Amino acid sequence: SSNPLKPSPSTSTFDVAWALGSLPALGLPWCPMPAxxxxxxxxxxxxxxxxxxxxxxxxSGHLEKSDLVAVLTKALAEKxxxxxxxxxxxxxVQQEKRKAAGAxxxxxxxxxxxxxxxxxxxxxxxxxxxVMPEExxxxxxEAAG
Numbered sequence: 001s002s003n004p005l006k007p008s009p010s011t012s013t014f015d016v017a018w019a020l021g022s023l024p025a026l027g028l029p030w031c032p033m034p035a036x037x038x039x040x041x042x043x044x045x046x047x048x049x050x051x052x053x054x055x056x057x058x059x060s061g062h063l064e065k066s067d068l069v070a071v072l073t074k075a076l077a078e079k080x081x082x083x084x085x086x087x088x089x090x091x092x093v094q095q096e097k098r099k100a101a102g103a104x105x106x107x108x109x110x111x112x113x114x115x116x117x118x119x120x121x122x123x124x125x126x127x128x129x130x131v132m133p134e135e136x137x138x139x140x141x142e143a144a145g
Contacts, residue, residue, distance in 0.1 A: 039069050039072050039073060040065075040066075040069050042069075044065055044068060047065070047068040047069065047072055048068065050072055051068065051071055051072050051075055054072065054075040054076060054078075054079050055075065055079065056071060056072075056074070056075035056078075058071070059071060
């Protein structure tokens with residue numbers, strides 16, 4: 001029997017991506033098999049591979065093909081339910097993140113502008129400049145450049 005973990009040389013990129021669950025990387029939705037595909041038409045070895053890749057175990061003992069079809073159908077239904085639950089959980093997490101991001105960081109209240117804060121100093125400086133002798137004023141202007 002062949003090892004389902006090791007792809008054969010004839011294995012397509014699609015089969016490898018399907019087996020690894022990376023069909024979205026190929027731009028395809030993850031689905032172990034097309035919905036319209038009739039699993040009863042698959043070969044026994046293909047049924048066993050798909051059962052393995054769905055995460056179910058192949059029952060031991062003498063099996064009819066119909067037994068494998070039933071196991072695969074059940075595994076696909078369980079996988080679809082698990083994927084649906086994971087998607088719902090991921091959606092809840094995304095909604096919580098959006099809700100938290102929407103709240104943002106509250107801004108502090110704006111302080112009122114106090115125009116009179118330095119007005120006394122500025123007024124005094126203007127008065128000092130007007131009262132200052134002309135030579136002193138020229139020296140300050142030259143010193144300031």
